[in-house]
Amino acid sequence: MASSTQSLATPSEARKAIRSGQMRGHTSGIAPGYAQANLVVLPRDLAYDFLVFCHRNPKPCPLLDVTDPGSPEPARVAPGADLRTDLPRYRVYRHGELVEERDDLLDLWRDDLVAFLLGCSFTFDGLLVEAGVPVRHLGCGSNVPMYRTTQECIPAGPFAGPLVVSMRPIPPEHVVRAVQVTSRFPSVHGAPVHIGDPAVLGITDLAHPDWGDPPVIEPGDVPVFWACGVTPQAVAMNARPELMITHAPGHMFITDVPVASLAVL
Amino acid sequence: MASSTQSLATPSEARKAIRSGQMRGHTSGIAPGYAQANLVVLPRDLAYDFLVFCHRNPKPCPLLDVTDPGSPEPARVAPGADLRTDLPRYRVYRHGELVEERDDLLDLWRDDLVAFLLGCSFTFDGLLVEAGVPVRHLGCGSNVPMYRTTQECIPAGPFAGPLVVSMRPIPPEHVVRAVQVTSRFPSVHGAPVHIGDPAVLGITDLAHPDWGDPPVIEPGDVPVFWACGVTPQAVAMNARPELMITHAPGHMFITDVPVASLAVL
Known part of the structure; x- marks a missing residue:
């Protein structure tokens, strides 16, 4: 390009x-x-x-x-x-x-x-990579999977709707580091909103994201969810x-x- | 009361x-x-x-x-x-x-x-105290000294004016801790805006603050300046x-x- x-x-x-x-x-x-x-x-x-x-x-x-x-x-x-x-x-x-x-x-x-x-989140993935946290979707050239949750944003005037999250499958030994690294950067979505069971966010099927590509999940990976910039657009x-x-x-x-x-x- | x-x-x-x-x-x-x-x-x-x-x-x-x-x-x-x-x-x-x-x-x-x-800043002083950082004005029951600086805020519409700062004299061995503690709380003014020479902020006389009480400064204390909530009011x-x-x-x-x-x- x-x-x-x-x-x-x-x-x-x-x-x-x-x-x-x-x-x-x-x-x-x-x-x-x-x-x-x-x-x-x-x-x-x-x-x-x-x-x-x-x-x-x-x-x-x-x-x-x-x-x-x-x-x-x-x-x-x-x-x-x-x-x-x-x-x-x-x-x-x-x-x-x-x-x-x-x-x-x-x-x-x-x-x-x-x-x-x-x-x-372009900025965001780079932070994880620099900290040595594997980012699965980058490894296979796909887009991060994104999901509509059942968690409503706090509305303002006509703007209302569900929180959209991105998900990165993280090896368990890197989960704490992923939290620490992203916590330092609130201006690129900050710390995760959830770690673990997708059902807590009302996500029923990780294999079928609402946006992006299906996730590549290695055995033992923990799903970690971050707030996503698709939210304000939606x-x-x-x-x-x-x-x-x-x-x-x-x-x-x-x-x-x-x-x-x-x-x- | x-x-x-x-x-x-x-x-x-x-x-x-x-x-x-x-x-x-x-x-x-x-x-x-x-x-x-x-x-x-x-x-x-x-x-x-x-x-x-x-x-x-x-x-x-x-x-x-x-x-x-x-x-x-x-x-x-x-x-x-x-x-x-x-x-x-x-x-x-x-x-x-x-x-x-x-x-x-x-x-x-x-x-x-x-x-x-x-x-x-009521919240703010408590954070320093809890971290073991001496807060001089609390010790003598006076109000924190506040100063108009020569640093202009970024304007928006009719809202414009100088940054107002509060100053706390901090013993040198506590300055790093004071930065760390307050950095964790951006929602109560966050990290200092300046450490040391008041002239850098255009403050000519620490003994005569624009608001609050004159500072109590112990020998060796370093003046540390934080953004102050008087700014948006002014x-x-x-x-x-x-x-x-x-x-x-x-x-x-x-x-x-x-x-x-x-x-x-």
């Missing part, structure tokens, strides 16, 4: 390649060491309730930045960047229905739009806003924020 | 004593082990910008709860409580000017009001909202949240 003439080692190089159309692929592995983010764009009149929803549900909705209404610049996490052009692919929803995928938002942008950037879609824009799956915004700087301790 | 007929050991007992008028004093030491909170009440039309301000400046503005517009119930941190009656004393500001102190908000409450509860006052209500200094809201449960690790 990467251009042969353009380095993608730093966030600003990567965003430049994306903006110019040289890079339209997945952002996994691009600008390693820097936090990537999910994008949710909503009209200003829904932004307050969405922000309250994120505050009330920080594990699935770890907010990295909110733009000023009408401004496409994420001034805290990537000064000078432009959220209308600096993601490789976008999805546009109207009244909760996907109507379009597109490469930029230049002719869609409005003075009343607010962009939310939320911590992303919740926002259910609220059927007149307009909502997100990144296309896997096509994230690359921030200037080193992952290491997000650790709380 | 406490009534002789009413126990103040638990949050619900304390709030009941406050609501009935039996307890009108400072809340320091009441319901030990439970988080207390600063209160800021604003009209809904300013609530979004204030919420964005809190998100952009989490160290001075650690948000514990936001009520639904018009609801006086902090449903996440104290279900069933009533923010119109359950603090021992309130301050009312109109267009940025203090106009009144009062015992309840029953006849002031409106359908468009939103209440913000923010982590409070910033909100500067925005001159038509109506703003806060707790009176020292007269906090007592939540049902055990302090220990706020630790990130």
Whole structure:
């Protein structure tokens, strides 16, 4: 996906390649060491309730930045960047229905739009790998399995719905380390929400996730569940806003924020 | 301050004593082990910008709860409580000017009001004491010294202004522990913002704080600075909202949240 003439080692190089159309692929592995983010764009009149929803549900909705209404610049996490052009692919929803995928938002942008950037699990898996915790789905090139739970998020205004979790099968001797490592990073979903029996979350069949690929589980592996960034997208879609824009799956915004700087301790 | 007929050991007992008028004093030491909170009440039309301000400046503005517009119930941190009656004393500001102190908000409450509860330093000092870190101002019964810095908060809408910090003189052998202990509790201001030379924050004279009492500094003590909850109050006052209500200094809201449960690790 990467251009042969353009380095993608730093966030600003990567965003430049994306903006110019040289890079339209997945952002996994691009600008390693820097936090990537999910994008949710909503009209200003829904932004307050969405922000309250994120505050009330920080594990699935770890907010990295909110733009000023009408401004496409994420001034805290990537000064000078432009959220209308600096993601490789976008999805546009109207009244909760996907109507379009597109490469930029230049002719869609409005003075009343607010962009939310939320911590992303691309960052998250890297933390586990660095700590020596095996991440099964990375080993076989598949996507992490994600499940709708029976645990309701705390609602805010029109935003309500179940918590969505991702699941990683972890060898028992690595479970404590996985908790410790991810606890240090609340801004990329933080500590697990549950360890062990899927039924506690109302998940009846691990082999059939609601999103992503079926899990690869080795004998003895313990299922460990983390809050997932699909939650706020699903919740926002259910609220059927007149307009909502997100990144296309896997096509994230690359921030200037080193992952290491997000650790709380 | 406490009534002789009413126990103040638990949050619900304390709030009941406050609501009935039996307890009108400072809340320091009441319901030990439970988080207390600063209160800021604003009209809904300013609530979004204030919420964005809190998100952009989490160290001075650690948000514990936001009520639904018009609801006086902090449903996440104290279900069933009533923010119109359950603090021992309130301050009312109109267009940025203090106009009144009062015992309840029953006849002031409106359908468009939103209440913000923010982590409070009463909780914070207790954490240091429990970890064996001497807290000088507690030893002599004075208030912590607070200083306006030359460091600007990240603004949001009409909310802008300097970071206010509290300062605790810490013996050098306890400085690392003080950083570790407070880092675990981002929801009560978290890790220090600065250790050492006050000039780095633009503070010229430690002996003359802008709020609180002059510090008691023992030989060898290192000044350690934390973001302070006065920041959002000062910033909100500067925005001159038509109506703003806060707790009176020292007269906090007592939540049902055990302090220990706020630790990130």
